[in-house]
Amino acid sequence: MRPRDEILANIKRNFILEVLRSNKRIDGRGFNDYRKIEVKTGVIKKAEGSALVRIGNTEVLAGVKLSIGTPYPDTPNEGALIVNTELVPLASAMFEPGPPDENSIELARVVDRALREGEVLDLEKLCIVEGEKVWLVYVDIYSLNYDGNLFDACCLAALAALLDARFPKLEDDRVIYEEKTSVRLPIKNYPLEVTYAKIDEYIVLDPCYEEEEVMDARITFGIKQDGSICAIQKGGRGSFKREEILKLYDNAVEKAKYLRSFLNI
Amino acid sequence: MKLGKPERMIINGRRLDGRGLYELRPIKMKVGVLKNADGSSYLEWGGNKILCAVHGPRELHPKHLARPDKAILRCIYSMATFSVKERKKPGPDRRSIELSKVIREALENVVFLHLFPQTVIDVYIKVLQSDGGTRCASIVAASLALADAGIPMKDLVAACAAGKVDGQIVLDLFEIEDNYGEADLPVAIVPKTGEIVLLQMDGNMTREEFEKALELAISGALKVYELQKKALYEKYGASYETKR
Amino acid sequence: MERKVILPGEFIGKNVKVQGPFYKIQDSYYSSIYGLLEDNQNYKKIIPLAGKYIPRPGDLVIGYVKDIEFSNWIFDINSPYIGILPVEEFSRPVDLPKEDLRKLLPLGTVAYILVKEFGRERKAILSLKDKRVKILKKGRIIEIPPVKVPRIIGKKSSMIKMLKEKLKISIIVAQNGRIWLNGNVDDVLYAEKIINYIVKYAHISGLTDKVKEIIERREIPE
Numbered sequence: 001m002r003p004r005d006e007i008l009a010n011i012k013r014n015f016i017l018e019v020l021r022s023n024k025r026i027d028g029r030g031f032n033d034y035r036k037i038e039v040k041t042g043v044i045k046k047a048e049g050s051a052l053v054r055i056g057n058t059e060v061l062a063g064v065k066l067s068i069g070t071p072y073p074d075t076p077n078e079g080a081l082i083v084n085t086e087l088v089p090l091a092s093a094m095f096e097p098g099p100p101d102e103n104s105i106e107l108a109r110v111v112d113r114a115l116r117e118g119e120v121l122d123l124e125k126l127c128i129v130e131g132e133k134v135w136l137v138y139v140d141i142y143s144l145n146y147d148g149n150l151f152d153a154c155c156l157a158a159l160a161a162l163l164d165a166r167f168p169k170l171e172d173d174r175v176i177y178e179e180k181t182s183v184r185l186p187i188k189n190y191p192l193e194v195t196y197a198k199i200d201e202y203i204v205l206d207p208c209y210e211e212e213e214v215m216d217a218r219i220t221f222g223i224k225q226d227g228s229i230c231a232i233q234k235g236g237r238g239s240f241k242r243e244e245i246l247k248l249y250d251n252a253v254e255k256a257k258y259l260r261s262f263l264n265i
Numbered sequence: 266m267k268l269g270k271p272e273r274m275i276i277n278g279r280r281l282d283g284r285g286l287y288e289l290r291p292i293k294m295k296v297g298v299l300k301n302a303d304g305s306s307y308l309e310w311g312g313n314k315i316l317c318a319v320h321g322p323r324e325l326h327p328k329h330l331a332r333p334d335k336a337i338l339r340c341i342y343s344m345a346t347f348s349v350k351e352r353k354k355p356g357p358d359r360r361s362i363e364l365s366k367v368i369r370e371a372l373e374n375v376v377f378l379h380l381f382p383q384t385v386i387d388v389y390i391k392v393l394q395s396d397g398g399t400r401c402a403s404i405v406a407a408s409l410a411l412a413d414a415g416i417p418m419k420d421l422v423a424a425c426a427a428g429k430v431d432g433q434i435v436l437d438l439f440e441i442e443d444n445y446g447e448a449d450l451p452v453a454i455v456p457k458t459g460e461i462v463l464l465q466m467d468g469n470m471t472r473e474e475f476e477k478a479l480e481l482a483i484s485g486a487l488k489v490y491e492l493q494k495k496a497l498y499e500k501y502g503a504s505y506e507t508k509r
Numbered sequence: 510m511e512r513k514v515i516l517p518g519e520f521i522g523k524n525v526k527v528q529g530p531f532y533k534i535q536d537s538y539y540s541s542i543y544g545l546l547e548d549n550q551n552y553k554k555i556i557p558l559a560g561k562y563i564p565r566p567g568d569l570v571i572g573y574v575k576d577i578e579f580s581n582w583i584f585d586i587n588s589p590y591i592g593i594l595p596v597e598e599f600s601r602p603v604d605l606p607k608e609d610l611r612k613l614l615p616l617g618t619v620a621y622i623l624v625k626e627f628g629r630e631r632k633a634i635l636s637l638k639d640k641r642v643k644i645l646k647k648g649r650i651i652e653i654p655p656v657k658v659p660r661i662i663g664k665k666s667s668m669i670k671m672l673k674e675k676l677k678i679s680i681i682v683a684q685n686g687r688i689w690l691n692g693n694v695d696d697v698l699y700a701e702k703i704i705n706y707i708v709k710y711a712h713i714s715g716l717t718d719k720v721k722e723i724i725e726r727r728e729i730p731e
Contacts, residue, residue: 007585009573010617015649015697022694045312046394047347057300061393063347084355089341089389090318092301097341097389140346140355142391144316145300177350304559322561322589375517377532377541381563383631384589412517415559415656417530417541420518457518457539494516497543501514501558501712 013199013214020202027056027208032251034206039156039262041164048180049165053157056208057147059091062139062157064165064185068175069136071127079126079134083112084141085154091143110233111141111154111193114222118191118230120162125186133173137162137185148208151220151233152259155193160263163187191230192259194252195220198238203248205255221249223256270445275431280442282311286435289425289485294405294496296413304414306496308406311439312396314348317406319414322384336381340369342403344392364400371404371424371453371463377417386416397443398426401486404453404463409493413500421493422462424453425485427478429470434477436485450475452482456490459483512556512712515546521553529555545712558712562588562655562685564633568624569641571650571687573617577610584622587652587685590631598625598636619645621681621689648679648691651701653708655686660711661704668707668717675724676700699727706730 019026029035035056044050047063071078085108087095100108126135139161141154162185169179197207197215207215216238222231229249234240240248274281284290290311299305302318309315325331342365346353357365372388388410390403401424408422428438430446438449448468454461461483470478521527521538530541540546540555547554564570564586572584572592584592596603599613614620621643626634636642653661661682662669673680678692678700688704690697703724710716723730 007573007575007616009619009650010615011619011645011647011650014647019694019698024694024698026698028698044314044345044347044394046349050347061345063345065347065352067352084346086355088391089320089387090299090302090305090316090391093303093320093323097343138346138352140352142345142393147300175351303561324589324591381589412543413559415542415544415557415561418517419532419539419541421516497516498514501545 008213012210016210016214017200017202020199020204025204026210031202031204034255034258035208037156037259037262039160041160047161048168049161049163049185051157051160051164053153053160055149055153055156055206057145058143058149058153059145060141060143060150060153060157062141062154062161064161065138065140066165066168066175067136067138068128068133068170068173071131071134075123076131077127078123079121079136080123081116081121081137081139083115083139083158084108085111085150086140086142087146087150088142088144091146095143095146106233106235107150107154110151110220110231111158113233114155114191114193114231115139115158118222118224119189120159120187120191122186122188128170135167137165146209148210148212149195149206151193151195152206155191155222156259156262159190159192163263163265190225190260190263190265191222192256193220193222193231194255194259196248198236198240203244205251219245219248221252221256223252225260227253271441273431274442274445275433275435280430280435282439286433287481289437289488290439292489292492294409294492296409296496296500302410302414304410304412304416306406306409306413308402308409310398310402310405311437312394313392313399313402314394315399315402315406316391316393317403317410318389319386319407319410319416320389321386321414322381322416323387325383325385331383331385334382335378336384336386338369338373338376338378338386338388340365340372340388340390340407342368342390342392342400344395344399348392348395364403367463367465368400368404368407371422372407372411374460374462375408375418375420375422375455376411377419380417386411395440397438397440398451400424400463400465401426401451401453405489405493409496412497420455420457421490422453423456423486423490423493424451424463425482425489426451427482427485429468429474429478434474434481436481448474448478450478450482452479452486454483454486456487511548512545514544515540515555516543517541521546521555526552527555528552530557531555557656559654560656562586564588564590564592564624564627565684566624566626568684569621570624570685571619571621571645571681571683571689572635572685573619574614575616577616580605580610582610582614584620584635586633586635587655587687588633590627590633592622592624592633592635594622594635594637598634598638600637600642614644619650621645621683643681645689648689649697649701651688651690651704653686653688653704655684657708657711658682658684658686660716661688661707663717668720671717671721672700672703675721676703702729
């Protein structure tokens, strides 16, 4: 990803601020609007579940793969959820191949946190033989086109792919990947992430790339269907005020509900 | 016998996916699919789904890798973890490094690299779903994306595999044939000149079988070439039929 | 004048006059890119549909300062090659080392600037010693594919003249695909949509009149 201290043309931020001052955004949205959202599931047949999510020009693809493994010693009757996010050079000229940098690791961890702490899966129901055999659920998310706000897009894609997933057939100890059953994953909660950017004194929902480029700070809320929070991540060297955060939390609950309306649940 | 190998893969001249021996799988191509890339393409070839992006020519970092007389071409082939039956570990493995190399070398033959000294042209290939024959499909997608990026080339590179299944020479192996067949022969060509720029073989064939398979693979690549041209004409709404 | 899509390696003709990116084997000419072929009476012209900006002496480009060395400014000029503004090419004599280059043109400074040389070193030597250059202190910079710049300017500047007149803002179209828009915020954002529309339909004929109609109706183009 673009180094944080990359030099930008100095008039860039000024213009974006000028637009914000006139109560608009550069792409014509209101401060509290998402861009157009599209969710398409079942796009990769080789995966047990998959989803392509577009938020404006940001596009990500999530796939779910299942395999049999041994449980962690401290949770012998639980399966495991492993979430991984990769910033692919397809998505932007700024993404380099090779080991992930701090930005992509942060993204992967924050998306993982919302799903894990939000208890998206009932892990006990993934147990096959206690202490011996459990289902491991892998969610891998690739960014295909980057135009800001990968957090919300990745989390939405991950949840959509988990909802789309069906268990493959299990014969003795062998997974028959070619044969999917009609059994869905044990979904327990529907956590989603909602992200805001702060540019000077203005706070906008779902920042596009140009806004992220000039933002001072960013905040992401992981929200469950009951309105409780399961993850927060503040980013950037700017700051938020206490009142701002509480107000944004209330707003994020509404926005998470809106995002959830794109899932067939 | 390998576990999972079908007893017969060719029954009455038909293959397990219903094709005849010399038939290609359905192929769909589209160029200009990724907004942030200088050039891009999406290819569906049977059950293969491949996205390719080209960035460049652009400044090369670190500088010492740059060549004073030409651009360097970098090519990265990688598979999505969920593109295969059993989840693939993320990150490069020996296979993807080798494929990246042979794909790059095939493309280097046609790209006029000397026009952009000191720069790099990056080609990223992501296999979203694999179904056998991804290296040929990747070359096809990559040359479309290079053309879409406006990179000067002497021609597109076209590719197709042939092979031996149940003792018979067949065109364009899909996954099961690739896994359990007797031989696989991926070939990439420069259609204008007939030059062969990628050639690999994996399996066993006689001299006669090899000659027949090579011929067949080249004929398949020429059909794929027509589809590549069609995809490029169609991006600008030009009717391909009137072009011929 | 007929235009058709042409592909890399496509045969153009024998013993013909060809302009643009081609290659030649004996007497035969072939296109080396994916572009449009324009069939003129005395010659054929290949018009690229994509490609990066390669500096040419005499071009005016929009760049910004991305690094500062002891006696040079380094500019990002939206190209595989960097731009260098040597202190001698600053708009006035600079007394080194007394003066600080970082104060004269700080990092991030945006300038409409002249390409003076582009040689074997593959570095564009820039200059502010020209009447047309300008330091851009406000407004919006957008980027379009550099190959579409002639379309934004139009034949005998017809398109750009019309845009300036109808959109009521200042516009500078630089050869490297950067466009500077300055004026009322709403007008600038609207102009951006119009320019994106022109880029998208650059290969269509009669575009200037169509765009003019759209602007007159203040329509938002798809």
